[in-house]
Amino acid sequence: MILAVALLLFLALGFMFIVHRLSSDRPLSSIWKETLLYRTFYTSRNPVPDTEIKLSQDVNPYQFPALRERTSTKMAMGLTRLDESNWLTLDSDYLPEHFLRCSLLCTKRPQVIQCLPGSSEACHEVLSLVTSFLSSRFPQHFTLTTTSSGPAIQNHLTNEIFPIGPQNCPNPLEIAAKLSMEDFNILMKNPETGEYHLQASATLFPAGWKLQERVGTSMANLHAPVPGWKEKLGGSVNR
Numbered sequence: 222m223i224l225a226v227a228l229l230l231f232l233a234l235g236f237m238f239i240v241h242r243l244s245s246d247r248p249l250s251s252i253w254k255e256t257l258l259y260r261t262f263y264t265s266r267n268p269v270p271d272t273e274i275k276l277s278q279d280v281n282p283y284q285f286p287a288l289r290e291r292t293s294t295k296m297a298m299g300l301t302r303l304d305e306s307n308w309l310t311l312d313s314d315y316l317p318e319h320f321l322r323c324s325l326l327c328t329k330r331p332q333v334i335q336c337l338p339g340s341s342e343a344c345h346e347v348l349s350l351v352t353s354f355l356s357s358r359f360p361q362h363f364t365l366t367t368t369s370s371g372p373a374i375q376n377h378l379t380n381e382i383f384p385i386g387p388q389n390c391p392n393p394l395e396i397a398a399k400l401s402m403e404d405f406n407i408l409m410k411n412p413e414t415g416e417y418h419l420q421a422s423a424t425l426f427p428a429g430w431k432l433q434e435r436v437g438t439s440m441a442n443l444h445a446p447v448p449g450w451k452e453k454l455g456g457s458v459n460r
Contacts, residue, residue: 309355311362314402325425332431334432337436339420340421347405370384370389371384404423404425406421408420414439418439419443420437
């Protein structure tokens with residue numbers, strides 16, 4: 222019986238290959254996915270997650286504006302107005318990235334999140350902005366709710382509920398990092414020096430720097446390796 226099934230499978234694949242060769246404008250993968258064999262045996266064992274379907278249907282990838290050619294070599298901060306509707310984005314990589322972020326926060330916590338004393342209020346403000354945005358921009362995926370311990374947000378993509386209130390959420394920046402696909406850095410002004418310092422950060426995917434070495438330092442020290450930073454940009458940034 223097994224031999225007969227294997228023979229039929231071989232013949233079916235051979236027939237598909239011949240059809241593909243005769244109609245070269247169609248990829249073999251598309252022919253395979255249209256067969257009864259694929260629909261019966263493969264998809265039943267490898268279903269596409271419902272959440273992946275939802276994300277692919279109602280969340281379009283963010284389109285970054287095209288780069289403009291410039292001949293000037295003048296150093297500038299390169300600031301641009303934020304597209305508020307796309308402040309935080311979701312795409313089909315949300316779920317695998319979410320689980321990776323949670324794993325990093327659990328196993329590499331000191332390397333990916335730091336909140337210095339005095340930054341708690343700012344971290345709660347960030348979480349409030351994140352939850353407000355996600356629940357209004359993606360109401361089908363995030364819902365603000367209330368539990369016995371206080372205010373919370375429900376993530377329908379992961380079936381998780383996170384506390385978000387000042388009284389029931391001791392790690393607001395961590396929750397913000399788990400809910401979104403973005404890293405967050407909080408700069409606070411030092412009243413004595415007038416400079417901004419990195420007081421809290423959830424940086425799970427840093428590009429060429431280590432959070433433990435940079436947290437607490439000023440903007441000037443953070444950008445010290447940048448040629449001409451102090452002379453050309455330092456004063457503007459600290460304003």
